[in-house]
Amino acid sequence: MSDFTPTSRTKVRQKPQRGVYERAAIYSILDEAFVCQIGFVLDGQPYVMPTNYVRVGDRLFLHGSTASRMFRALAGGAALCLSVTLIDGLVLAPSATGHSINYRSVVVLGKAEVIEDAKEKFEAMHAFVERVIPGRWESVRPPGEQELKGTMVLAVPLAEVSAKVRTGPPVDDEQEYIREVWTGVLPLQLTPQEPVADPRGKAGIPVPGYVRNYSRR
Amino acid sequence: MSDFTPTSRTKVRQKPQRGVYERAAIYSILDEAFVCQIGFVLDGQPYVMPTNYVRVGDRLFLHGSTASRMFRALAGGAALCLSVTLIDGLVLAPSATGHSINYRSVVVLGKAEVIEDAKEKFEAMHAFVERVIPGRWESVRPPGEQELKGTMVLAVPLAEVSAKVRTGPPVDDEQEYIREVWTGVLPLQLTPQEPVADPRGKAGIPVPGYVRNYSRR
Numbered sequence: 001m002s003d004f005t006p007t008s009r010t011k012v013r014q015k016p017q018r019g020v021y022e023r024a025a026i027y028s029i030l031d032e033a034f035v036c037q038i039g040f041v042l043d044g045q046p047y048v049m050p051t052n053y054v055r056v057g058d059r060l061f062l063h064g065s066t067a068s069r070m071f072r073a074l075a076g077g078a079a080l081c082l083s084v085t086l087i088d089g090l091v092l093a094p095s096a097t098g099h100s101i102n103y104r105s106v107v108v109l110g111k112a113e114v115i116e117d118a119k120e121k122f123e124a125m126h127a128f129v130e131r132v133i134p135g136r137w138e139s140v141r142p143p144g145e146q147e148l149k150g151t152m153v154l155a156v157p158l159a160e161v162s163a164k165v166r167t168g169p170p171v172d173d174e175q176e177y178i179r180e181v182w183t184g185v186l187p188l189q190l191t192p193q194e195p196v197a198d199p200r201g202k203a204g205i206p207v208p209g210y211v212r213n214y215s216r217r
Numbered sequence: 218m219s220d221f222t223p224t225s226r227t228k229v230r231q232k233p234q235r236g237v238y239e240r241a242a243i244y245s246i247l248d249e250a251f252v253c254q255i256g257f258v259l260d261g262q263p264y265v266m267p268t269n270y271v272r273v274g275d276r277l278f279l280h281g282s283t284a285s286r287m288f289r290a291l292a293g294g295a296a297l298c299l300s301v302t303l304i305d306g307l308v309l310a311p312s313a314t315g316h317s318i319n320y321r322s323v324v325v326l327g328k329a330e331v332i333e334d335a336k337e338k339f340e341a342m343h344a345f346v347e348r349v350i351p352g353r354w355e356s357v358r359p360p361g362e363q364e365l366k367g368t369m370v371l372a373v374p375l376a377e378v379s380a381k382v383r384t385g386p387p388v389d390d391e392q393e394y395i396r397e398v399w400t401g402v403l404p405l406q407l408t409p410q411e412p413v414a415d416p417r418g419k420a421g422i423p424v425p426g427y428v429r430n431y432s433r434r
Binding site: 009013014034035037038039040041044045046047048049050052064065067068069079080081082083085087089090092093094095096097099101103105107109125126128129132133136137139140141142143147151169170174176177179180181182183184185186187188189190191192193194195196197198199200201202205206207208211214 | 226230231251252254255256257258261262263264265266267269281282284285286296297298299300302304306307309310311312313314316318320322324326342343345346349350353354356357358359360364368386387391393394396397398399400401402403404405406407408409410411412413414415416417418419422423424425428431
């Protein structure tokens with residue numbers, strides 16, 4: 001499993017020390033998040049839209065309506081930029097300009113391929129459920145033929161990819177540390193809260209362990 | 218404070234019932250988040266990059282290096298799409314295709330204006346610190362003249378804007394509810410964790426209340 005080669009389009013130029021091109025590190029970010037932002041161009045205007053994704057092997061799968069403007073553009077071969085960002089914390093420095101944000105972000109450039117094969121679409125739907133909520137699939141009604149037909153599934157190959165990551169404490173110059181001020185990091189994490197039962201749900205069914213113990217890490 | 222008028226570019230077409238155009242509701246989303254994704258076009262290729270922003274009145278402020286490719290493109294008048302997404306939960310339905318994500322997302326189209334005036338830049342820097350970490354500004358060293366010169370501050374007017382919001386339980390048809398499966402919502406929230414003191418920080422300074430009790434809501 002070779003690492004990514006930075007291109008002129010994915011090489012991290014601002015603060016290059018934050019650039020990450022190792023495949024395993026990038027896949028770990030892609031597997032913790034499950035919402036990406038997709039940039040595409042229509043009539044010269046850039047658009048950015050959030051959407052669910054999952055990684056399977058060296059591809060990201062997307063799904064959407066066959067009527068969606070974005071999915072139609074992507075299916076037509078439009079160039080895309082797919083961005084994933086995890087916010088990890090606030091960095092509190094002695095100086096105002098030393099303040100920062102700890103984050104892990106991935107950018108993927110390329111084009112999407114339409115998945116037409118029903119079996120491959122079904123496997124992608126399995127991944128959308130099972131990789132967002134591991135353990136869920138076996139309890140739900142699987143998608144039928146008509147549902148598969150109405151859903152567009154796209155695959156984005158992970159070829160031109162890089163990540164940018166900031167971790168750790170402030171990096172202000174030593175001379176800034178004369179101030180009597182608390183400095184450090186306030187970590188932030190997307191955290192599950194108490195599950196909310198469906199008002200239409202069946203009575204007496206306990207919250208499953210995969211919901212009760214849900215974690216993205 | 219008038220609401221936004223959907224344009225052909227910002228009107229929510231997929232699941233239009235999720236479209237939100239009320240200014241107060243949109244500002245509440247913009248004020249809870251602090252990282253946006255900016256889409257812009259270079260040589261026909263869309264790029265999407267995460268960056269910090271704050272809202273001040275009817276504008277969003279951005280800051281970056283004067284050497285940044287994105288900031289230079291935006292300063293040159295490139296069309297942009299700014300996207301903000303808050304992930305609120307996982308929606309667990311009886312059917313696989315009924316699964317969804319609760320979210321609040323905002324899209325802003327337009328162009329950025331360069332803030333040149335030193336006083337206005339200083340006020341933007343104040344907002345970057347104080348709106349991301351309320352209470353922090355008075356303890357830190359404010360930016361000096363050189364720091365202000367090295368930082369590009371852009372303002373994006375909030376004119377062509379819409380939001381898309383999904384809330385609540387699954388919406389599967391009643392007939393799906395024959396399955397013996399837990400359904401409902403697992404709320405997710407970006408949550409502060411235990412503060413991590415700076416190894417170079419002064420000893421004996423307690424964690425301030427604005428860190429200890431940090432909340433975006």
